[in-house]
Amino acid sequence: MIFKENFLVPFKTGAFFCLLFLSGCSAVSPWERGTLAKSEMNLEPSPLQNSLRSHQYGSREAASGGGQSSGGGCGCY
Amino acid sequence: MVATKSKALHLLTAAALALPLTAVYAGDEEATFQYGHYDEGARNLFNIQSALKPIQVDSLQTSTKLKLSDRVRLAFNYTQDTWSGATQIDTAPLAFGGNRQRLIAANTFSGASPYLQNANVFVDKNFNPLQQNSQTGKFTQNNQLVQTLSSASPETRKQGDLRFGYDWDEASLDVGAGTSAENDYNSSYGNVSGRLDFNQKLTSVNFGTSYTASNTEAMLDHDAAPYIEKSTFGTRVQSLPNGVKLVTGSKQDWSGSLGLTQILNKSALVEGNVSYTASSGYMANPYKTVAVLFVDPNQKLGASGQLNGSMLAFLEQRPGERNQWTESLRYVQHIEPFDASLHLDYRFYHDDWGINAHTLSADWIQPIGKSWSVTPRVRYYSQNAASFYTPYVVSKQAASTVTFDVNGNPVRTIYDPKLLPQNYSSDYRLSGYGALSGGLTVTKKFAKGLELQAGVEYYTHAGSLKLGGGGEGSYADFDGYLVNAALKVDLATLSIANSNHSEHSEHAHHHGAGTPAGVMFDHVLPNAGDTMVGYRYMYENQSGGTQNGTNSVSDTMLVNQACGSQKCFVTPQNMSMNMHMFELMYAPTDWMTLMLMPQFMDMHMTMRSLDGAPASPAMTTALGAAIVHSQHEHTTGGIGDTGMYALFKVFKTDAQQINLSLGGTAPTGDSAIQLRDIHQQDLGFIHYGMQLGSGTWDFKPAVTYTANIDDWTFGTQLNGTKRLASHNNSGFALGDIFQATSWGSYSWTNWLSTSVRGIYTAQGALKGAYNGVYHQIGSMDYVRNYGGRFVDVGFGVNASMPNGSLKGNRLSFEWLQSVHDDVNGYQLPRYGALSATWSYAF
Numbered sequence: 001m002i003f004k005e006n007f008l009v010p011f012k013t014g015a016f017f018c019l020l021f022l023s024g025c026s027a028v029s030p031w032e033r034g035t036l037a038k039s040e041m042n043l044e045p046s047p048l049q050n051s052l053r054s055h056q057y058g059s060r061e062a063a064s065g066g067g068q069s070s071g072g073g074c075g076c077y
Numbered sequence: 078m079v080a081t082k083s084k085a086l087h088l089l090t091a092a093a094l095a096l097p098l099t100a101v102y103a104g105d106e107e108a109t110f111q112y113g114h115y116d117e118g119a120r121n122l123f124n125i126q127s128a129l130k131p132i133q134v135d136s137l138q139t140s141t142k143l144k145l146s147d148r149v150r151l152a153f154n155y156t157q158d159t160w161s162g163a164t165q166i167d168t169a170p171l172a173f174g175g176n177r178q179r180l181i182a183a184n185t186f187s188g189a190s191p192y193l194q195n196a197n198v199f200v201d202k203n204f205n206p207l208q209q210n211s212q213t214g215k216f217t218q219n220n221q222l223v224q225t226l227s228s229a230s231p232e233t234r235k236q237g238d239l240r241f242g243y244d245w246d247e248a249s250l251d252v253g254a255g256t257s258a259e260n261d262y263n264s265s266y267g268n269v270s271g272r273l274d275f276n277q278k279l280t281s282v283n284f285g286t287s288y289t290a291s292n293t294e295a296m297l298d299h300d301a302a303p304y305i306e307k308s309t310f311g312t313r314v315q316s317l318p319n320g321v322k323l324v325t326g327s328k329q330d331w332s333g334s335l336g337l338t339q340i341l342n343k344s345a346l347v348e349g350n351v352s353y354t355a356s357s358g359y360m361a362n363p364y365k366t367v368a369v370l371f372v373d374p375n376q377k378l379g380a381s382g383q384l385n386g387s388m389l390a391f392l393e394q395r396p397g398e399r400n401q402w403t404e405s406l407r408y409v410q411h412i413e414p415f416d417a418s419l420h421l422d423y424r425f426y427h428d429d430w431g432i433n434a435h436t437l438s439a440d441w442i443q444p445i446g447k448s449w450s451v452t453p454r455v456r457y458y459s460q461n462a463a464s465f466y467t468p469y470v471v472s473k474q475a476a477s478t479v480t481f482d483v484n485g486n487p488v489r490t491i492y493d494p495k496l497l498p499q500n501y502s503s504d505y506r507l508s509g510y511g512a513l514s515g516g517l518t519v520t521k522k523f524a525k526g527l528e529l530q531a532g533v534e535y536y537t538h539a540g541s542l543k544l545g546g547g548g549e550g551s552y553a554d555f556d557g558y559l560v561n562a563a564l565k566v567d568l569a570t571l572s573i574a575n576s577n578h579s580e581h582s583e584h585a586h587h588h589g590a591g592t593p594a595g596v597m598f599d600h601v602l603p604n605a606g607d608t609m610v611g612y613r614y615m616y617e618n619q620s621g622g623t624q625n626g627t628n629s630v631s632d633t634m635l636v637n638q639a640c641g642s643q644k645c646f647v648t649p650q651n652m653s654m655n656m657h658m659f660e661l662m663y664a665p666t667d668w669m670t671l672m673l674m675p676q677f678m679d680m681h682m683t684m685r686s687l688d689g690a691p692a693s694p695a696m697t698t699a700l701g702a703a704i705v706h707s708q709h710e711h712t713t714g715g716i717g718d719t720g721m722y723a724l725f726k727v728f729k730t731d732a733q734q735i736n737l738s739l740g741g742t743a744p745t746g747d748s749a750i751q752l753r754d755i756h757q758q759d760l761g762f763i764h765y766g767m768q769l770g771s772g773t774w775d776f777k778p779a780v781t782y783t784a785n786i787d788d789w790t791f792g793t794q795l796n797g798t799k800r801l802a803s804h805n806n807s808g809f810a811l812g813d814i815f816q817a818t819s820w821g822s823y824s825w826t827n828w829l830s831t832s833v834r835g836i837y838t839a840q841g842a843l844k845g846a847y848n849g850v851y852h853q854i855g856s857m858d859y860v861r862n863y864g865g866r867f868v869d870v871g872f873g874v875n876a877s878m879p880n881g882s883l884k885g886n887r888l889s890f891e892w893l894q895s896v897h898d899d900v901n902g903y904q905l906p907r908y909g910a911l912s913a914t915w916s917y918a919f
Contacts, residue, residue, distance in 0.1 A: 028279060028340050035344050035411045040418040040442035040450065043338070043348055043407055048138055049518065049532055049561055052113040055136070055158075056559055060538065062460055062506050063403070063426035063434035 105150065106568035108917075110612070110659055111138040112677065112716065117162070117557035120224055125176045129228045131555075132162035135715035137657060137677040139612070143568070150242035154255070157657075159679060159714030161231040161753075165224040166193070166301060168468040168503040168553075169368040170206035173198045173388050175225035193225065193304040193366060193390035196476070199383040200372055204471050207383055216381045222468050222552045224505070227298060227364075230706075230753040230763075233679050233714045234259035238266075247274040260710070261363070264291035283336040283350070290329055295363035297322040299705065305366055306391050308494045313359070314392070319708070324392070326359025344411035349404075356399040366390040367467070367501045371492055373475035387476035388469075393502040395465070401428040417443045431464035432507070435544060452518040454534070459544035463507040465500035468549075472497055508549040511542025516559075525608060525919050526567030534559045564659070566610050566917065591790030591822030593832045593873035594891035594912040598738035598779040599794065601726045602664035602918070611660035611916030619652040619905040623856065627899050632688040639856035639903035644691050647684040647707045647855040649905050652766065654680045656717065660916065672722040672740070679714030680767050684855060702758035703852035711767060713750050718742035718770045720777070732786065738779040741801075746770020749807045761850030764857045765809065765843055772805025788824045793817075808848030812841030812864040820871070827879055834871035836893065840864035842901045862902035869893045869910075887916045 028036075035041065044050060058064035113136040119127070135158070142152045169175040177192045199207040199216060208219040238255025254267040270285030297305065297314070302322045307314070315323045334352035341347055372386035379385070405424040412419055420440040427433045438456035445451060477491045516534030523529070537556040540548030592599050595615070602609060622629045625638070632648070639645050657677045664670045684707040694701035722740030729735075746769035752760035779796035798814040815838070822832035843860035856862045873891035878884050895907040 027277075028343055030277070032343050033340075036340060036346065038411075038418070040444065041346070041409055041411060043346070043409060043420075045420070045440075045442060045452075046518065046520075046530065046563075048109050048111045048140055048563055048565075049530065051156075052111065052136060052138065052561055053534065053559065055156075056115055056134075056536075057458070060506060060536075061434070061458060061512065062430075062432050062463065063401075063424075063428075063436070063458075 105142060105144050107140075107142050108566045108568060108610075108612075109138075109140045109563060111140075111561055111563040112136070112675070113138070113559065113561040115557060115559045118555055120163075120165070120226060120555055121552055122176050122226070123171055123221065123223055123552075127163075127176065127226065129163035129226055130161070131557075132160060132164060134158055134160040135677075139657075148244045150240075150244070150251075152240040152242070152253075154236075154238050154240075156236040157233065157677070157679065157714070159231055159233045159712070161229060163226045163228040164364070165505060166227040166298075166364065167225045167366045167368050167390060168222055168505075169225060169388060170198075170219065170370075170469070171221040171223040171552075172206045172208035172219045173368075173370075175223060175368070193301060193368070193388075195388045198370065198386050198388050199379075200370070200386055201382060202378060202384060204370075204372060204384075204473075216383050222550055224553060225368075227301065228753040230709075230711065231713045231750065232260055233681075233712050234262075247278065248272060260712075261295035262291065262293050264289055266290070279340045281338040283338065283348075284334065286331075286333045288329070288331055291327065291358075293324065293326045293328075293359055293363055295324045296709075297324060298364060301364075301366065301390070304390055306369075306389050308491065309391055309394065309497070324363040326361075326363075328356060328358030328360060330354055330356045344413065346409050348407045350407075352403045352405075354399075354401040354403075356401070357397060360397070360399060361393050361395040361502070362504060363392070365393045365502065365504050367393050367503045368469040369497065370469060370471045371476035372471065372473060373478070374473045376475075389476060391470075391497070391501075393504065394500045395502055396430065396500055399428055399430055401426065415443060417441055426460075430507075431462070432460055434458065434460035448522040450520045452520070452532075453515075454518065455513075455515045457511065457513050457542075459511040459542065460509065461543070461547075462509040462549070463502070465498065465502060466504075466507040466509075467498075467501055468503050468508075470498060470501055505549065505553045508540070508553060509543050510538055510540045510548045510553070511544060512536060512538045513542055523608075526569075527608065527610070528565040528567070530561075530563040530565070532559075532561045564610070564661070568917070591785075591820075591824060591830045591832060591875060592783075592792065592889070593820050593822070593834045593871055594875070594889040594914045595834070595836075595871055595873075595893060595910070596781075596792070596794060596818065596820070598722065598724060598796065599736060599781040599783065599792065600662075600670070601668075601724045601734075601736050602662060602670045603667065605664055605667045607662075607664045607670075607918065609660065609662040609916055609918040611662070611914060613656075613658040613660065614913045615654075615656040615658070615910060617654045617656075617910040618908040620650070620908050621906050623648055623903055624898060624900050624906050625903050627897070630903065632690075635856065635903060636687050636690050639859070639862065640853060641859055641861075643853060645687055645855050646690045646693060646704050648687050649855065649857050650683045650685045652680070652682045652905060654678060658720075668726045670724045672720070672724060674720035674722070676717035676719065676746070677715070678717045678746075678769055679712065680769070682711045682764065682767060682857075684708075684711075687855075697758075699758040699760065699850075700852050700854070703752075703760050703854050706752060706760060707854060711752070711763060713747075713763065713767045713769055715747060715769050717746040718775070719745045722777070727780075733784045734782070736781045736783075738777075738781070738796075740778075741774060741776040742771070744770050744772050744774060744805065746772075748772030748805050759850050761852060762807065762847045764855075765847075765860065765863065766857055768807075771800065771811045772807055773800045773802040773810050775800055790822045790824070790830070791820070793819045804845035804848075809843050809845040809860060812843060814838065814840045820873075822873070822875065828876055830875045832871070832873040832875065832891070834873065834891070836867075836869040836871065838867045838869070840867075856903040859902065862900075862904050865898065865900035865904065867895065867899070867907060868897035869895050869907075885918050887914070887918075889914050 115134040117131040119131050137157045140154045145151055173195050175192050205218045207216040209216055236257035240253035242251040250271045252269050256265045266289040268287035273282045332354040336350035338348040368388050369391055370386050370388050372384050403426045408421045410419045422438045424436040436458045440452055440454045442452045474492050477489055479487050479489050482488050514534055514536040518532035520530045535558045539554045540550055635648055636645050659675050661673045662670050693704045696702055696705055720742045722738050724738045727735045727737050748768045748770045750763050752763050776799040781794040783792040796816050800810045804810045818836040820832050820834035822830045824830040842864045846860055871891045871893045875889035877887040891912045893910040895909055898906045
């Protein structure tokens with residue numbers, strides 16, 4: 001039952017994102033991307049620290065993963 | 078000045094043109110090292126004063142990214158975690174007394190020990206738990222729950238993975254694989270991911286898929302196994318001949334993700350991601366049990382209206398399938414007035430175990446000046462309980478009944494397992510709760526592409542924090558903190574810096590070019606302002622037949638002679654150590670170099686029973702319990718002692734050099750590691766050789782002479798270790814060390830050389846002895862069975878890059894073969910040691 005109720009959620013969310021993207025963007029020329037090139041504007045500014053945190057959250061919370069597909073060990077404690 | 082500016086502009090433009098490739102921001106070529114420590118607060122055990130240490134985890138991560146060509150990337154990651162401390166084994170009403178307290182002396186409590194079975198508990202007619210007053214015998218209702226805790230000796234997990242990437246102009250593809258190994262759980266995984274850019278790189282589509290195969294092979298806890306009900310074991314649990322119960326299972330996960338990254342304007346971007354994971358197989362935690370309260374509803378009510386029940390423990394049961402969906406949205410906005418960037422992330426997770434979870438986090442990255450940045454961070458997480466989560470199960474049937482057959486003989490019938498739920502778990506991670514955390518990260522960029530980062534995060538888990546209320550009771554609440562320190566070396570920036578520094582290529586080639594990997598303290602940086610970062614790995618192994626002096630000895634001799642006036646029960650069979658050392662060198666002047674050297678290590682030891690050993694005392698005695706526990710591999714791991722040195726150039730000509738190194742180590746490594754309690758016995762300190770640090774401040778001088786003649790390099794070094802205290806806080810001190818070594822190396826080309834080395838080492842026995850509880854079961858528990866005189870021969874290969882994109886890098890390996898061991902007392906002979914070093918001078 002739970003499966004059926006939730007099945008459409010990803011698609012609905014996806015549709016929402018598409019609309020958001022299409023409406024919200026303006027053309028940004030390559031030479032206007034100086035700010036975006038700063039390291040703190042990276043989607044993942046500290047990948048190593050993030051992996052440590054994710055590992056700790058993963059060992060304490062039921063909802064793990066969901067970012068990029070990576071796989072990995074347990075390290076459960 | 079002008080040149081620097083235009084270079085910076087050039088770099089920025091180059092990076093901007095590559096947008097929005099997230100991989101580009103992260104640095105194409107870098108080496109990163111990170112240490113992390115997680116420490117949890119004690120759980121609330123109400124009336125029990127527990128001395129059990131809460132869980133703590135030490136992690137080491139290293140990551141290297143290289144470009145093999147303009148378009149081919151290679152990344153290698155290695156992670157190692159060691160953890161120890163108390164964890165939840167199940168949950169039960171407080172009235173049933175799941176955590177037994179042990180008083181070892183007046184006001185001194187040893188760890189509480191888990192009590193999983195209780196055949197004499199009481200409930201009222203509505204099955205509410207009743208607490209009986211031990212004096213008056215009166216019953217009162219008490220619905221308070223409590224977690225039953227069990228402690229664990231240290232355990233280590235290691236994970237390595239490799240990833241290849243290929244970049245096209247507007248696309249990329251990555252293929253990776255890795256493996257993770259720990260005592261009771263192994264997994265291997267592979268993944269493929271890619272990116273397609275559209276719309277002048279304003280839009281990117283990211284996709285990925287991965288497969289993971291995992292195997293569980295867990296020995297049930299010594300203390301718990303006899304009290305766990307076997308009726309639901311099925312084929313999952315095997316009984317080994319030595320009485321050990323082994324839980325086995327395998328699991329497969331398939332995962333796929335699809336995402337879209339969009340640049341919204343000059344100062345904002347957003348990413349949306351959808352992922353799905355299908356898991357099947359054994360997904361339970363083999364160490365978790367669920368308390369089942371059996372109450373026969375047909376019994377007569379007692380005088381106070383009470384019903385009698387039995388509490389039994391079952392291994393938790395989880396469904397064999399799990400489908401998980403995640404949708405996430407990440408938004409990054411540059412805040413012009415502060416020149417800061419704001420990161421907002423939201424994730425929604427749901428699975429067919431009935432769990433829905435929301436995660437919200439916000440990071441504010443605030444650059445300060447040119448080289449500092451401060452990042453405050455807040456995160457909120459909330460989940461509802463899995464459909465099969467229950468603190469404990471109430472089963473309305475008798476745990477066992479006795480009837481009489483036709484001949485009048487009693488027949489005992491146990492409960493019907495079919496009347497139990499199909500799945501049940503009392504793992505607090507599957508309960509409904511919320512978690513709030515906040516932290517701060519500080520980053521400092523140094524010149525030449527070096528970056529240091531330190532962070533702290535406080536985490537609090539509480540049922541009352543659940544979104545919409547209705548979370549688990551406060552008995553399951555806990556908090557903890559996570560600290561991390563990271564060093565990042567941007568190899569691409571370094572190459573650029575290096576290419577403008579022609580004199581550096583000289584020293585990168587000459588310096589230490591022929592020094593074997595196992596030699597330290599030989600290198601003084603040539604110019605004021607020079608910096609070097611390095612990583613050293615060392616593996617040491619001791620195995621084979623135990624020796625006395627230079628002679629091998631029989632089991633009978635070991636039993637009777639190796640343990641002083643006592644008898645030995647066991648002997649070490651194999652001991653190994655892995656050390657990871659980081660070298661940070663800086664030359665404030667051209668005649669002196671300062672060096673900081675943090676270390677991270679792990680140790681492993683297996684033992685075997687000795688033939689002819691006396692019969693082991695009962696397991697209910699501490700000595701007996703210690704002997705039983707020695708059947709398991711013993712492991713420790715974490716940070717070791719930290720080295721701090723000053724290296725002086727005493728004498729130097731074109732062909733010869735003498736360096737003096739003065740300094741030593743600070744006792745940052747743990748020298749008070751204890752084994753966990755088993756069979757309600759305090760096993761006390763682990764064997765001396767398994768401690769991670771000396772516990773004393775140690776003085777370590779070294780003097781090194783090197784000479785270069787054509788393609789040959791010769792070197793000699795004398796070094797020593799002097800402990801600056803007669804004993805550490807645990808009551809002992811390691812022996813002093815003297816070492817003499819000489820080597821010769823030949824350069825075959827301008828980048829490759831090989832070396833041969835001889836080493837003589839003399840080390841004293843331990844002084845003092847443990848000042849707390851410990852049990853002497855074998856030769857390794859006696860202080861005189863440490864140290865000795867040793868001769869080793871080393872064979873090494875060194876590569877140092879004089880030019881090209883890898884200029885300044887040096888990589889070397891050395892195998893040390895033990896050729897002569899004259900040990901103090903009785904010890905395992907040394908088999909050999911492997912050293913590997915990488916260093917980068919700039």
